[in-house]
Amino acid sequence: MNHPSVQSSPLSGSENFAESLTEASAETKYGERHIAEGQLITFPNPRLGRRYTIQITLPEFTCKCPFSGYPDFATIAINYVPNERVVELKAIKLYINSYRDRYISHEESVNQILDDFVAACDPLESTIKGDFAPRGNVHTVIEVHHQKPAMP
Template identity: 40%
Template sequence: MTTEPHLQLGQASALPQTPEEAQLDRVPNPHPDTDYLARFTVPEFTSLCPVTGQPDFAILVIDYVPGPWLVESKSLKLYMHSFRNHGAFHEDCTVAIGKRLAELLEPRYLRIGGYWYPRGGIPIDVFWQTGELPKNLWLPDQGVAPYRAR
């Protein structure tokens, strides 16, 4: 199996300061003729409120059915980290991540769920998807309970 040139995997990589400068890497799907689901969960995602500069926290769940490419997980971790000092609303962060992954990977199906912790008493959950889920593929629940006030 060959990979794309200049992978960050296996070498020292600086933390990207912005999502725009973060390098997302992909590798060939070893089973391009098989429909299967890959899931990444980011339980400690952080970004900044673009108005107040205060931190926002979320659990992100990314499900995709690979086409020709898989996302390389080290580059995904670095990409997620790049949002730590990035000011954007919840909707923008969630949808931008989904769109960037879809453009890079050309998946058969991709969905992202952003489960944002409440600020100001209001939680915001953001969902985006592209493509069609193959008919015979099991798509599990994302496993994040809806917010319940205490």
Template identity: 45%
Template sequence: MPIPMIRAHDKILQCDGVEAINARQLDTFPYEYPGKRIDLLIETNEFTAVCPFSGLPDFGTVRVKYVPGAKCIELRSLKYYLISYRTVGIYYEHAVNRILDDLVGCCDPEEMTVELEYTPRGGMRTVAVARYSRGKRTKGTRRTKGTRGAQAPKA
């Protein structure tokens, strides 16, 4: 597996490429009430990846909200899947879309939203959001707030 090199402040840092993300470990179980709509919200504040620009770790909270179809995501497998990002150099916008694509491919939900809220860096709080609705895939958005609360335009 090739290891991307990051040059930051005259230092060369190594991180894993996206090939290290292991979606094969995602697992599901049958949803026994497919005629009844429910909203599931899964949240963990233990997400981490590597900033491909600086080589520094990015920390954040992942929120997955979805309406199951015939399958639900098994939580232990989701935890291991998210851990596989720990050494991967990936931008916020790419991570949120990759997580959404992998989870949709795993459980084929009616709807799903993935939100990554990163810990503030340099006084800026960033939230990246990607959405899926069966038959329609919407583009991810990124909101950035500075210490004064100004909001950047949505992408």
């Protein structure tokens, strides 16, 4: 006899549970949809006219080596001085997660992140640093910079 607080569910029984798992794994999860979209969303700078730096650290970056297919892991650090727009934090997290199944080199991934970041929020200055976990006794750090040209 079950405890009174235990309720029957569609997942009760091994057959129903297996069917539910199969159906659930066949459909795209909402998190996967958001990650697949990978769009950088911005909002107006709340302190327009004040020069300040925003630092974002994303310690769970993953991508796949385009040569071996092995996973690469990195911490991505974004430092920027906003202009008129600021990047939304959840959006940058989902954007970074969109790299997890991409076959892309360390160098290309960090440069692409900078290109997309600059296109999204047009910062006055930005630096993207990818600190990749050692693999095969090799530790790679890629750092790229952007500075908005001065207005004449």
